[in-house]
Amino acid sequence: MKGYSRKDEGCPRLLDLIPKEKERLTKSAEEKKTRHGSSEEKQLELRLGPPNGDWTIKNKNISREKDHESLLPFGYFSPWSSSSGTTPFLQAHGQLKESSQPNPAKTAVPNSSSSSSSAQKRTAPTPVVGWPPIRSFRKNLANGSSSKPISELQNAVGSKISSEKPIENSPKSLLVKINMDGVPIGRKVDLKEHDSYEKLSFAVDELFRGLLAAQSNFSAVGIKNDEDGGKAITGLLDGSGEYTLVYEDNEGDRLLIGDVPWHMFVSSVKRLRVLKSSELPTLSRGRKHGKLSLDTSPK
Amino acid sequence: MDPKLKKTKDSSSNSANSPDSTHSSFPFPDEVLERVLSLLHSHKDRSSVSLVCKDWYNAERWTRTKLFIGNCYSVSPEIVARRFPRIKSVTLKGKPRFSDFNLVPQYWGADVHSWLVMFAKVYPFLEELRLKRMTLSDESLKFLATSFPGFKALSLLSCDGFSTDGLKAIATHCKNLTELDIQENGIDDFGGGWLSCFSENCSSLEVLNFASLSSDVSFDALEKLVRRCKSLRILKVNKSISLDQLQQLLVQAPQLIELGTGSFQQELTPRQYEDLETAFSKCKNLQTLSGLWEATSLHLPVLYAACASLTFLNLSYATLRSDELAKLVAHSPNLRRLWVLDTVEDKGLETVGSSCPLLEELRVYPADPFELDLHHGVTEAGFLAVSHGCRKLHYVLYFCRQMTNAAVATIVQNCPDFTHFRLCIMNPGEPDYLTNEPMDEAFGAVVKTCTNLQRLAVSGLLTDLTFEYIGRYAKNLETLSVAFAGSSDRGMQCVLQGCPKLRKLEIRDSPFGNAALLSGVEKYETMRSLWMSACNVTMSACRLLAKDMPRLNVEVMRDEGSDDRQADKVYVYRSVAGPRRDAPPFVLTL
Numbered sequence: 001m002k003g004y005s006r007k008d009e010g011c012p013r014l015l016d017l018i019p020k021e022k023e024r025l026t027k028s029a030e031e032k033k034t035r036h037g038s039s040e041e042k043q044l045e046l047r048l049g050p051p052n053g054d055w056t057i058k059n060k061n062i063s064r065e066k067d068h069e070s071l072l073p074f075g076y077f078s079p080w081s082s083s084s085g086t087t088p089f090l091q092a093h094g095q096l097k098e099s100s101q102p103n104p105a106k107t108a109v110p111n112s113s114s115s116s117s118s119a120q121k122r123t124a125p126t127p128v129v130g131w132p133p134i135r136s137f138r139k140n141l142a143n144g145s146s147s148k149p150i151s152e153l154q155n156a157v158g159s160k161i162s163s164e165k166p167i168e169n170s171p172k173s174l175l176v177k178i179n180m181d182g183v184p185i186g187r188k189v190d191l192k193e194h195d196s197y198e199k200l201s202f203a204v205d206e207l208f209r210g211l212l213a214a215q216s217n218f219s220a221v222g223i224k225n226d227e228d229g230g231k232a233i234t235g236l237l238d239g240s241g242e243y244t245l246v247y248e249d250n251e252g253d254r255l256l257i258g259d260v261p262w263h264m265f266v267s268s269v270k271r272l273r274v275l276k277s278s279e280l281p282t283l284s285r286g287r288k289h290g291k292l293s294l295d296t297s298p299k
Numbered sequence: 300m301d302p303k304l305k306k307t308k309d310s311s312s313n314s315a316n317s318p319d320s321t322h323s324s325f326p327f328p329d330e331v332l333e334r335v336l337s338l339l340h341s342h343k344d345r346s347s348v349s350l351v352c353k354d355w356y357n358a359e360r361w362t363r364t365k366l367f368i369g370n371c372y373s374v375s376p377e378i379v380a381r382r383f384p385r386i387k388s389v390t391l392k393g394k395p396r397f398s399d400f401n402l403v404p405q406y407w408g409a410d411v412h413s414w415l416v417m418f419a420k421v422y423p424f425l426e427e428l429r430l431k432r433m434t435l436s437d438e439s440l441k442f443l444a445t446s447f448p449g450f451k452a453l454s455l456l457s458c459d460g461f462s463t464d465g466l467k468a469i470a471t472h473c474k475n476l477t478e479l480d481i482q483e484n485g486i487d488d489f490g491g492g493w494l495s496c497f498s499e500n501c502s503s504l505e506v507l508n509f510a511s512l513s514s515d516v517s518f519d520a521l522e523k524l525v526r527r528c529k530s531l532r533i534l535k536v537n538k539s540i541s542l543d544q545l546q547q548l549l550v551q552a553p554q555l556i557e558l559g560t561g562s563f564q565q566e567l568t569p570r571q572y573e574d575l576e577t578a579f580s581k582c583k584n585l586q587t588l589s590g591l592w593e594a595t596s597l598h599l600p601v602l603y604a605a606c607a608s609l610t611f612l613n614l615s616y617a618t619l620r621s622d623e624l625a626k627l628v629a630h631s632p633n634l635r636r637l638w639v640l641d642t643v644e645d646k647g648l649e650t651v652g653s654s655c656p657l658l659e660e661l662r663v664y665p666a667d668p669f670e671l672d673l674h675h676g677v678t679e680a681g682f683l684a685v686s687h688g689c690r691k692l693h694y695v696l697y698f699c700r701q702m703t704n705a706a707v708a709t710i711v712q713n714c715p716d717f718t719h720f721r722l723c724i725m726n727p728g729e730p731d732y733l734t735n736e737p738m739d740e741a742f743g744a745v746v747k748t749c750t751n752l753q754r755l756a757v758s759g760l761l762t763d764l765t766f767e768y769i770g771r772y773a774k775n776l777e778t779l780s781v782a783f784a785g786s787s788d789r790g791m792q793c794v795l796q797g798c799p800k801l802r803k804l805e806i807r808d809s810p811f812g813n814a815a816l817l818s819g820v821e822k823y824e825t826m827r828s829l830w831m832s833a834c835n836v837t838m839s840a841c842r843l844l845a846k847d848m849p850r851l852n853v854e855v856m857r858d859e860g861s862d863d864r865q866a867d868k869v870y871v872y873r874s875v876a877g878p879r880r881d882a883p884p885f886v887l888t889l
Contacts, residue, residue: 137511
């Protein structure tokens with residue numbers, strides 16, 4: 001949680017770590033080496049989130065592997081994987097107090113607050129499921145006051161509410177998170193770089209095509225993609241493809257892409273999702289949950 | 300529950316109906332017993348009464364009119380129907396609490412329909428239904444609306460599965476409706492037309508809460524409704540109602556005791572502003588105020604006149620700054636309960652400490668829960684400040700990003716009467732930020748000092764020591780919530796062995812395994828339920844538990860793609876109804 005910096009660009013490499021095979025641990029060790037130095041340090045690096053700052057959870061494959069000592073390559077706190085009765089989390093913590101660790105300065109839970117303060121300015125990572133324990137209707141409050149004029153926020157004495165969020169105040173880029181079904185690591189896409197839904201769809205394809213391919217290469221019954229980069233993700237906008245693009249607006253509702261003019265979409269979108277088309281029944285509008293729910297009650 | 304028979308002579312065959320029972324143990328006839336028992340309202344008292352002897356059991360069951368079922372699966376509609384012949388009011392709770400945070404998949408269950416069918420048969424004069432975390436469809440709502448001619452009060456909290464169409468049915472058919480309270484539900488909002496379905500003859504409403512619905516309602520219909528319902532005491536409107544509309548409503552209902560405003564931001568003419576101010580000043584009975592979406596310092600002053608009588612101020616939808624809060628609480632010296640967003644920061648909480656000496660409950664919600672920047676929100680300083688000024692504080696829910704053991708120790712010294720202590724340090728496993736130690740001593744101080752503690756939620760970096768403390772000192776603890784905490788099975792074992800009054804234990808992402816689970820084998824029947832998710836429990840242990848304890852339902856849900864041996868989500872609860880018959884395929888009943 002302290003002492004590491006966000007690296008969005010790190011995501012694709014981490015995907016190599018997702019699946020079940022044991023080789024992933026060696027791969028992950030390699031990943032860690034390139035980024036953080038020696039592999040001993042990797043084990044001492046204590047994190048509550050992956051190095052890119054995302055609390056991305058969870059391909060459950062990762063977290064349930066009991067024969068792997070730690071999921072620390074993924075950076076996630078994994079209390080169950082240690083058989084000695086203490087969590088790796090606490091082991092590392094305990095080790096911090098001993099002098100025997102090789103390189104205390106590089107562990108990710110140093111006592112120094114100076115390194116932590118610079119790392120604290122990362123913006124919201126993808127949350128752990130159901131944490132913090134806030135009910136959906138309470139989310140999006142800081143952003144969700146959509147009609148509160150930005151100028152008022154900036155003029156207000158001591159206002160810190162949204163002044164640091166690039167999404168609302170910076171006209172130069174509009175970065176929103178985008179997650180895809182079946183891919184545990186999300187990406188971010190800058191909506192200012194596109195001016196139409198078609199361009200956005202193309203960008204989504206570019207962002208996730210490789211990830212999806214890497215994913216399926218490791219799955220036991222996956223489709224082997226021998227071409228580089230895997231197959232294109234198409235049909236996002238009209239429901240014709242295997243995946244469909246949806247978004248969440250500033251009220252927390254999930255909506256299909258494409259209904260409103262692009263500029264209106266940009267002003268209300270908060271995040272994007274790429275869902276499997278097969279799992280989409282009639283999407284309901286105006287739903288106040290943050291999650292997609294199947295509409296069951298016959299009208 | 301079978302009544303324990305006291306050793307009396309003639310207690311075997313007397314039913315509560317026989318008018319002349321003069322068996323020697325009880326010097327008064329059944330009618331007197333029934334008359335006396337009908338004055339008992341607490342379901343816990345009634346439960347105790349029913350255990351005295353068979354006569355008392357019978358007298359109690361005939362006089363009970365309010366049914367409280369804390370876990371809808373702990374009993375069945377048939378069993379209830381057999382035991383209680385005269386029920387007018389039902390409270391039913393369904394899903395485990397963690398379903399509020401998306402930890403329970405959809406279609407898990409807790410559907411109210413089978414209950415409604417039974418009620419229609421056995422309790423045709425049912426008047427009240429209060430549901431929490433249940434699933435109900437529009438069909439169920441229509442059935443409800445048309446099956447009970449005397450139906451008066453419907454309260455739905457955190458329910459799902461229905462839409463505003465179902466509300467239309469209620470508004471249309473329930474001619475004597477006194478209460479419609481729709482809170483925080485996952486419902487499909489197809490528009491506000493349901494409000495217009497209230498007939499023009501309907502004037503009985505006392506409670507109307509549709510704050511959590513999003514669509515516009517017909518203001519004309521609402522205004523007329525408010526005008527003719529002279530007994531209206533609770534009105535909570537939704538965001539679609541503007542300030543000047545609110546003013547018109549207030550003019551019709553100055554008798555309101557609880558008010559939830561709509562959107563609190565609008566360009567008002569000076570005249571409108573003045574009218575609004577006047578309207579608020581005429582609300583002399585206002586005790587509760589909520590809503591206030593988008594409220595700013597521009598419009599907050601209209602409230603000041605009404606603040607003097609306020610005992611509960613819910614600002615958890617208003618992103619107020621510290622100075623805005625300061626002015627509000629300065630006008631509200633009688634506050635007992637305050638809910639705010641952490642946008643008010645420590646400074647705002649300081650003003651609470653100095654302005655609200657009678658405060659008993661404080662909740663601080665995070666405005667942006669996923670923001671990790673430490674420079675937003677509240678810290679231990681704010682909590683300390685409130686504890687210094689509000690010595691009567693006994694309920695706290697506090698979301699923060701940093702905390703220290705020393706601060707918590709001081710806080711509970713200032714306020715030793717905590718009954719509900721829910722501290723959520725938002726980064727999982729966060730230690731004391733000054734000493735870098737676990738937060739064990741903080742919660743140790745809480746349980747040692749606050750002997751009346753009933754509910755505890757822990758967070759931060761915690762070892763088994765926390766749970767040793769809890770087991771040793773928290774003798775009145777009834778509900779415990781644990782997340783990302785503990786070091787080994789021992790932690791959970793300490794709690795199970797040490798807390799005699801424990802009723803609900805919910806745990807997620809903690810290293811408790813089979814030994815811990817099985818150590819509570821004898822305990823779970825004395826509890827309402829146990830939830831363990833993302834812990835270290837396997838299917839074999841769950842099966843063992845299920846086999847040993849036939850009166851417990853042991854249900855497991857597995858996550859996609861996880862190991863077959865892992866029991867990812869375990870829900871254990873006592874039941875006299877046996878295993879669920881409506882469990883979906885992803886719920887394995889062992």
